[in-house]
Amino acid sequence: MNFLDLDELSEEDRLLREEVHRFAAEVIRPASIELDRMPATERIKPDSPFFKVMKEMKKLGFHKIMLPPDKGGIKMTPLQRYIVLEEIAWGSVGFATALGVDIIPFSCATLFGGKEVYEELVVPWLERDDWYGCWGVTEPQHGSDYLIFLREEKELVEKMGAGNVIAEKDGGKWVIRGQKSGWVSSAPIATHCGLHAQVKGGRTLADGLFAIVPLDLEGVEKGKPVEMLGMRDNPQGELFFNDVRIPEHYVIVAPGPFYAIFCDQLLCLTSCGMGAFAVGLARACFELALDYAKQRVQGGASLVKHKNIKLKLYEMFEKIETARYYVRKVMEYTCRRILELRTNDASPRHARAAQIYAKKIAFEVANNALQIFGAYGLSKDFIIEKFFRDSRAMLIEDGTVEVLSLDASDDVIENYNKDYYDVSFLKKFYEVV
Numbered sequence: 001m002n003f004l005d006l007d008e009l010s011e012e013d014r015l016l017r018e019e020v021h022r023f024a025a026e027v028i029r030p031a032s033i034e035l036d037r038m039p040a041t042e043r044i045k046p047d048s049p050f051f052k053v054m055k056e057m058k059k060l061g062f063h064k065i066m067l068p069p070d071k072g073g074i075k076m077t078p079l080q081r082y083i084v085l086e087e088i089a090w091g092s093v094g095f096a097t098a099l100g101v102d103i104i105p106f107s108c109a110t111l112f113g114g115k116e117v118y119e120e121l122v123v124p125w126l127e128r129d130d131w132y133g134c135w136g137v138t139e140p141q142h143g144s145d146y147l148i149f150l151r152e153e154k155e156l157v158e159k160m161g162a163g164n165v166i167a168e169k170d171g172g173k174w175v176i177r178g179q180k181s182g183w184v185s186s187a188p189i190a191t192h193c194g195l196h197a198q199v200k201g202g203r204t205l206a207d208g209l210f211a212i213v214p215l216d217l218e219g220v221e222k223g224k225p226v227e228m229l230g231m232r233d234n235p236q237g238e239l240f241f242n243d244v245r246i247p248e249h250y251v252i253v254a255p256g257p258f259y260a261i262f263c264d265q266l267l268c269l270t271s272c273g274m275g276a277f278a279v280g281l282a283r284a285c286f287e288l289a290l291d292y293a294k295q296r297v298q299g300g301a302s303l304v305k306h307k308n309i310k311l312k313l314y315e316m317f318e319k320i321e322t323a324r325y326y327v328r329k330v331m332e333y334t335c336r337r338i339l340e341l342r343t344n345d346a347s348p349r350h351a352r353a354a355q356i357y358a359k360k361i362a363f364e365v366a367n368n369a370l371q372i373f374g375a376y377g378l379s380k381d382f383i384i385e386k387f388f389r390d391s392r393a394m395l396i397e398d399g400t401v402e403v404l405s406l407d408a409s410d411d412v413i414e415n416y417n418k419d420y421y422d423v424s425f426l427k428k429f430y431e432v433v
């Protein structure tokens, strides 16, 4: 692995990239190919390659990269975080997603929760290799709703109806009832869920809370893992909550005006992650296509000698390079505002653009890479076939590119001329912000 990096990486950055890349090539990618071919129910069995890789990732400390060093995190620059995420996704976007959703509940508990939940749940998660997080947002009746409730017109948000997961206060406990969608990444194997729930009696999805729910509590049930087109190396499935009782300190973000800001800012962080994953996947597709085009001879010459293939390869290169440096820049800004300064004022339109742009180019690059392979690209004997399916899934994961674009567009129209993060969009829900 050796490509010119315009950021002129330090020796430490370069060594990190080499180490993670080796792991992605030798451990992650072979396991992800094996998992892709297994039935969903087999993938979640204790002896599945999924757990072997997750445990290895924990041994290397990848789950600690978004935590502050004084809270058990690994000291890293935003560029180093980006490098880790791009390399893991180069191996498999499914495993990159599994790592991302493992981190979400526990890093949110660290950044926004109290001392008690940190000691009780985050410390063991940092030390153990058999606790895994997932992120329960979308519901049978609320997929895109969970993205657009933030900036959409109040009247429309009210029409979205009640959430499918409701939290009700009962003395010193919260009781959770309802169901999350079948697309919750890692849900079939997760031990803890970072859960979004609407408060009982709430008018809109903005009347919600974010809690961390151990999935071994009485009343939790899991659906069967789903057979998906892409991202098959990360198990997905439903979560059911039948009067599940959690202590008050497991509620990380309580109902109130900060909940919507929290959702918006968390989506800024996940958008940077998704951007890095998409660049990693695009690069993996490009490298496969480049190698193949150098070897395959047609029309009396190797494919790289044909002008249409040359142009395709150049355009793939251009897209990946521009996406990489934009996502890196946004990640640097977003991490500084949320993880370091803790000002929670990262820019939603910039973060959404990083995710949207990188996901779009990943799909275009995967599509062109497959075209370069010709019919071989459609065969399961070539990994480009898997990568193409994964790139398709990315256009929907963490919000469809269309709905993310609409949300970003509202932020652009409202806030383009402001040099700060404007929370006035909350005024439609709350009298005082």
Ligand SMILES: Cc1cc2nc3c(=O)[nH]c(=O)nc-3n(C[C@H](O)[C@H](O)[C@H](O)COP(=O)(O)OP(=O)(O)OC[C@H]3O[C@@H](n4cnc5c(N)ncnc54)[C@H](O)[C@@H]3O)c2cc1C
Binding pocket: 101, 134, 135, 136, 137, 138, 139, 142, 143, 144, 145, 148, 181, 183, 184, 185, 186, 230, 231, 393, 394, 396, 397, 398, 399, 400, 401, 402, 403, 406
């Ligand atoms: C690989 C993968 C991993 C995922 N991981 C998770 C996870 O870890 N946790 C989790 O909670 N969810 C997860 N999801 C779910 C994902 O967030 C949703 O699938 C996504 O937000 C879209 O919701 P939906 O599928 O219900 O589609 P819908 O919201 O029903 O949308 C259907 C179509 O209508 C369009 N549309 C919908 N509403 C509007 C609107 N208001 N305006 C304009 N167009 C609209 C959409 O763009 C889309 O094309 C994952 C999905 C995938 C594919």
